[in-house]
Amino acid sequence: MKRSKILISLFAVLIIASMLLTGCGGTATQAPPAVTEAPPAATEAPPAATEAPPATTLSVGVVLPTKEEPRWLQDEARFKEAFEAAGYEVQILFSDGDSAKERTNVETLISQGVSVIVICPHDGTAAAAAAQEARDAGVKVISYDRLIRDTEAVDYYVTFDSIAVGAAQAQYLVDKATGTGNPLYLYAGAATDNNAFLFFEGAWNVLQPKIADGTFVIKNSSEAVALQDKATLTRDEMSNIIGQVSTNWDFDVAKNLSEANLTAAAAADKGNVFVLAPNDGTARAIADVFASDADVTSYVVTGQDAEIASVQYIIDGKQSMTVLKDVRTLVADAIAAAVAYLEGGTPEQTNTYNNGVIDVPAKPSEVIAVDQANVVEAIIDSGYWPASEFTGLP
Ligand code: BGC
16 A cells, blocks of 8 residues: 555656656646546657757756665665656766765756756765855755755755654664663764764664663663763764764774674673664674674664665574665655756645754655564565565565
C-alpha cells in the first residue's frame, strides 16, 4: 500500500517535471488531469525529449558530497532513474568531500544557467558561501538531506525525519536490553554535518532515561557521562560528546576509534554490549571490531541507510538493525520542490528546521527501522533492493 502510494506520487511528480522541462507544462492546478492521463504521456515522452534536447532545457542541477560512500551513489542512481523516466538527463556533480570543489560545482551550474540547485553539503556551514552565490545569481537553493547552515540563502530543505532516525536506533537498543548495567558504546557522525546532531539528539532523548535508571552504563565517553543526568542537551553540549565519539562518517575512523575504546575498556566493561552506531558504513566497521574482541560475548549495533552491504550483514546476524530512509521518496520530494520553483510557486511545507540564522521550510519524510524480522518485507517486497543482491534471505 505504502509503496504504491509512493510510486503514484513519484509518477505524478515525474509527469509534472517532464511537462515543465519540455516547456509545455501547465500550472499546478493542471496536475491532477496529467496524472489521470499518465500512460499516454509516458508513451509520448521520447519524442518530446528529441524535440527538446536535455542540454538546453534542463533547469535543475544536483550537487552530492562524495562517491566514497554507497549512500550517495544510491542517491545519484535514484536521481538518474527519476529524471530519465521523465525523458531527461540531469547534471549531477560530486564534491569529493571537499567544500572548495562543492563551490566550484555550484558555480559551474550557475554559469550553465540552471534555475534550481539541489545541494547536499559536505560541510553544512562551509556550504553557506556557495548557497549565497546561487542566491545572488537568482537561483533557488534546495538543501538536500543535510542542512546548509548559518545563511539566509537556503530556500527549502528536503529531508528525512533525522530525529526519528536517532530515536529508532536508540529504541532498538532499549528494546533489546534487559536488567541493569548494560555496557553502552556511543558513536556519532561528522561534526560538520548538521544531521549528526539531529541523529544524536533523537538517540539521546530515548537513551538518557535508560541511562538515568541504570539500564545502560556509558563506557566510551567521559563527556557523555558528565552530561548523563540531562534529559535534553544544548548544541554545545552535544558538540562536546560528538567531538569525543565522532566517526567523521569515515569507516577507518570508526574502526580505529572503536578499537581504541575496546583496548581502553576492561573485560568487565564488555560482555553483552550495546552500540549506537550512526550509519551503516560505520556500523559495519564498528561491528567487525566488536565481533573480534574475545571479551565481547554479544553485541547489538545500530545503523542507517539500508545499504546493500549492511542488509547482508543483518541477514547474516553481523549488524542488528538499520534505518531505511527511502531515497526514492527524497528524490521525488526534491524534484517536486524544484518543479514548484520552476512554476513560480513554493514547495509543500510541514515543518521548519533552524539553520542557525533562519527557519528553513521543510517536509521531513518518515523512516523505517529494519532488522531480521522485517527485512524481507521492508527491503525486498517494497522493491527497495532486489532479492538477487543478497544470499541467505530468510
Ligand atoms: C546522511 C546519512 C549518511 C551520512 C554519511 C548523513 O547526512 O543523512 O544517510 O549515512 O550523512 O554520509
